[in-house]
Amino acid sequence: MEGIEEDEPPGKTPFFRARNLERALKLKNLYIKFEGAGITGTQKDRISKLHVLKAREKGYDTISLATCGNYGASISYFANLYGMKSVVAVPEYYSGDRNDEIRGNGAEILEVPAKYEDLVEFMRDKSSSEAWYDSSPGSVNSEIDMEGYETIAYEIVSQLGRAPGYVSVPLGNGTTLAGIFSGFEKMQRRGVIRKIPRFIGSSTPNGNPIVASWKRKDHTLMELDPSIIRETKASEPLVAYRSYDGQKALNALYRSNGMATYVSDDEMYRYSTLIEHFEMLSVLPASASSLAAVDHVISRKSEPKDIVVVLTGRNKTWTTQ
Incomplete structure (x- = not known):
C-alpha cells in the first residue's frame, strides 16, 4: 500500500x-x-478515491459514510487500497446486496434502523465524535x-x-x-x-x-x-x-x-x-x-x-x- x-x-x-x-x-x-x-x-468511484486521498492527507485513519450500498462498496474499496479503515452505515431494511462485498473490502458495517436521510445525520454526528472523516453527502467534505x-x-x-x-x-x-x-x-x-x-x-x-x-x-x-x-x-x-x-x-x-x-x-x-x-x-x-x-x-x-x-x-x- x-x-x-x-x-x-x-x-x-x-x-x-x-x-x-x-x-x-x-x-x-x-x-x-x-x-x-x-x-x-x-x-461513485470518481469521488471515493478523492475522499480517501483527502482523508489520508488530513491525517485520518478512518473514513465513514451512510449509504444504500454502491457508495459503500466504492469507499471501502479505495480505503482498503490505500490502507485506511472504513465504517459504512446502511439502513437495516434495505436489500443489502453489496454488504458482503463491503465487508470483503475490510469495512465495518453498521446496520441502523433508520431511513437513509436520518442515517446521514446519524453518521455526521458519530463521525465527529469518533474523529472519523465523513464522506457522506452534505458533509463538510462534500x-x-x-x-x-x-x-x-x-x-x-x-x-x-x-x-x-x-x-x-x-x-x-x-x-x-x-x-x-x-x-x-x-x-x-x-x-x-x-x-x-x-x-x-x-x-x-x-x-x-x-x-x-x-x-x-x-x-x-x-x-x-x-x-x-x-x-x-x-x-x-x-x-x-x-x-x-x-x-x-x-x-x-x-x-x-x-x-x-x-x-x-x-x-x-x-x-x-x-x-x-x-x-x-x-x-x-x-x-x-x-x-x-x-x-x-x-x-x-x-x-x-x-x-x-x-x-x-x-x-x-x-x-x-
Whole structure:
C-alpha cells in the first residue's frame, strides 16, 4: 500500500454512439457514457478515491459514510487500497446486496434502523465524535463531490469533440447531475464550449424531491413527507425525501432549460433489458432511468441534437470480489 503514488481520480469511462438503440427507439445521435465501467461499478468511484486521498492527507485513519450500498462498496474499496479503515452505515431494511462485498473490502458495517436521510445525520454526528472523516453527502467534505463529477463533463466534450445538446442523468441526491453541470459551466466560462447542454433528470415516482419540485415549477427545493417514500429494489438508488445536493441539481435544471421526469420500476427494468439486448451492457435498472427519460421527453420531430445518456451503474452481478 505504501508504494502507491498515483493520485489521479478514476475516470475515462467508455463513451460510444448507441446506434442499435437509436434504431430501436427511433432516436438520432444517441450516445452512452458508461460510468458502470469503474472498478466498483458506479460513478461513485470518481469521488471515493478523492475522499480517501483527502482523508489520508488530513491525517485520518478512518473514513465513514451512510449509504444504500454502491457508495459503500466504492469507499471501502479505495480505503482498503490505500490502507485506511472504513465504517459504512446502511439502513437495516434495505436489500443489502453489496454488504458482503463491503465487508470483503475490510469495512465495518453498521446496520441502523433508520431511513437513509436520518442515517446521514446519524453518521455526521458519530463521525465527529469518533474523529472519523465523513464522506457522506452534505458533509463538510462534500465539495469534493462536485470536483469528481465535473470530470464526466470534461470527458464527454473530449470524447464527443463538442458539447452535446442534451445530457440525461439519474437523480437521487442530485450530486452527479449537479457536478456534471458544474463541469460544463466551467468549460463555458473558459470558452471551451459555447453552450451548456440541456439537462434531463430522471427519478422514481416513489419519491424524489428534485423531480417533485421541478414539476411544481418551484425554484426552491421542497422536502417530501418521509411517510410517502416507497423504496423498492429497483428504486433504492433514487428515492429520497431530502436530496442533499438537490438544490444544486434543481438550479442546474432551470439554468440549462432542462427538464425532469419520473420513471416507473417497470420502465427501469424494461430499459435496462433494452440496453443489455441492443448494446450488450448490463446496467442497474435505476441507471437505465436516464435512457427511459430521454425516450419520454425528446421529440422525434425536433432538429437532431447529440443526446448523451449517463448510465451510472452496472448490474450487481459484477463486483470487486
